[in-house]
Amino acid sequence: CQASTDTHDTSFRKDDLPVHGVSEVIVGVLGGGQLGRMLCQAASEMAIKVMVLDPLTNCPASAIAYDHMVGSFDDSATVQEFAKRCGVLTVEIEHVDAATMEKLEQQGVDCQPKASTIRIIQDKYLQKVHFSRHGIPLPDFMQIDDLEGAKRAGDLFGYPLMLKSKRLAYDGRGNAVAKSEEELSSAVNALGGFDRGLYVEKWTPFVKELAVIVARGRDNSISCYPVVETIHKENICHVVKAPADIPWKIRKLATDVAHKAVSSLEGAGVFAVELFLTKDGQILLNEVAPRPHNSGHHTIESCYTSQFEQHLRAVLGLPLGDPSMKTPAAIMYNLLGEDEGEPGFHLAHQLIGRALNIQGASVHWYDKPEMRKQRKMGHITIAGPSMGIVEAQLKSMLKEEGSESQ
Ligand code: ATP
Ligand code: MG
Numbered sequence: 001c002q003a004s005t006d007t008h009d010t011s012f013r014k015d016d017l018p019v020h021g022v023s024e025v026i027v028g029v030l031g032g033g034q035l036g037r038m039l040c041q042a043a044s045e046m047a048i049k050v051m052v053l054d055p056l057t058n059c060p061a062s063a064i065a066y067d068h069m070v071g072s073f074d075d076s077a078t079v080q081e082f083a084k085r086c087g088v089l090t091v092e093i094e095h096v097d098a099a100t101m102e103k104l105e106q107q108g109v110d111c112q113p114k115a116s117t118i119r120i121i122q123d124k125y126l127q128k129v130h131f132s133r134h135g136i137p138l139p140d141f142m143q144i145d146d147l148e149g150a151k152r153a154g155d156l157f158g159y160p161l162m163l164k165s166k167r168l169a170y171d172g173r174g175n176a177v178a179k180s181e182e183e184l185s186s187a188v189n190a191l192g193g194f195d196r197g198l199y200v201e202k203w204t205p206f207v208k209e210l211a212v213i214v215a216r217g218r219d220n221s222i223s224c225y226p227v228v229e230t231i232h233k234e235n236i237c238h239v240v241k242a243p244a245d246i247p248w249k250i251r252k253l254a255t256d257v258a259h260k261a262v263s264s265l266e267g268a269g270v271f272a273v274e275l276f277l278t279k280d281g282q283i284l285l286n287e288v289a290p291r292p293h294n295s296g297h298h299t300i301e302s303c304y305t306s307q308f309e310q311h312l313r314a315v316l317g318l319p320l321g322d323p324s325m326k327t328p329a330a331i332m333y334n335l336l337g338e339d340e341g342e343p344g345f346h347l348a349h350q351l352i353g354r355a356l357n358i359q360g361a362s363v364h365w366y367d368k369p370e371m372r373k374q375r376k377m378g379h380i381t382i383a384g385p386s387m388g389i390v391e392a393q394l395k396s397m398l399k400e401e402g403s404e405s406q
């Protein structure tokens with residue numbers, strides 16, 4: 001994809017390398033989950049200082065962050081206090097206090113991406129309105145305020161109908177499918193009722209789900225990672241294949257849509273663009289995350305510059321790195337919590353044990369304080385000479401006795 005330039009004051013120039021290393025600016029990250037942890041890992045290679053704000057004393061990032069402030073990233077006073085300690089403020093989760101970020105920006109705090117971007121993205125309905133105004137292809141959608149409205153949407157879009165919470169959605173928690181008009185009220189109840197703020201989307205019978213990580217530097221240069229295929233199970237990301245096995249034309253179309261979507265948002269950083277590929281070769285945007293993303297975890301092993309390093313480079317105004325793959329293929333498998341508490345660890349540990357014996361496999365364990373069903377606990381990436389080979393390796397890892405196959 002093309003790069004454009006529009007020089008920003010704080011951007012990095014060849015001649016003004018800081019005396020003491022790559023950057024002396026402290027990067028403040030709202031959130032200290034696994035994405036924050038992997039940002040800290042990338043930062044440590046360049047001795048970049050990353051501070052995280054997270055309410056959990058033992059959050060995944062806390063052990064390796066330069067500093068960890070214990071507190072809520074959704075509390076105004078706490079975020080303001082945190083911002084005072086950082087040179088640039090960024091996020092690893094979009095469910096943060098956008099109003100405070102806006103206020104901080106007015107006071108001169110450097111937020112990347114911009115608070116306006118966080119505000120748009122954190123409300124999935126507002127996000128859809130924004131992208132449709134920018135001419136990005138999307139599934140049809142409509143706000144619903146009561147059961148009558150939901151029925152009207154069902155008449156218009158047909159069934160199954162996807163109901164979604166506008167806010168605080170992740171890993172499919174916030175989605176409910178109504179297969180018929182009779183199921184509408186139970187789907188609404190499952191999402192906590194109309195007061196939570198709901199909308200519907202026309203069901204998209206996609207042939208594949210794709211994703212593109214797009215990085216934007218502070219000089220507005222844009223750089224896109226190869227298109228990947230994401231495979232979801234019960235609304236939650238399960239496997240990522242890089243690169244996606246799609247024709248050249250679809251790859252170009254997916255990259256163009258992702259580029260256009262990110263161009264409509266403000267600020268530096270990496271953005272993940274989730275897409276649907278339909279039977280007739282259309283690309284529709286599902287949603288955008290304004291941060292590193294599960295679909296980009298493979299980049300740690302398979303690309304010259306990982307999405308985490310790229311995010312740091314972007315927010316600090318350093319030149320963007322090379323997003324291309326240095327291995328022909330990679331496959332990522334999420335380790336999800338199987339059960340609450342100790343029993344849930346059993347399968348994950350079995351898989352880790354096997355992965356350690358697989359050539360080209362890398363194990364990531366997030367060290368979350370608590371195991372919960374369907375919670376992302378870690379992931380395994382297998383990089384290798386072809387998709388056929390890495391797929392076969394993953395299959396053998398999953399197939400041995402005691403575990404289900406994918
Ligand atoms: P994330 O963890 O990616 O933030 P989320 O909770 O925001 O997930 P979505 O991305 O909206 O949820 O949806 C999760 C999954 O549900 C999608 O990846 C896709 O598999 C399925 N899905 C979502 N919207 C639709 C739709 N309109 N038609 C068909 N399937 C859909
Ligand atoms: Mg989402």
Ligand code: MG
Pocket residue numbers: 274286287
């Ligand atoms: Mg999603």
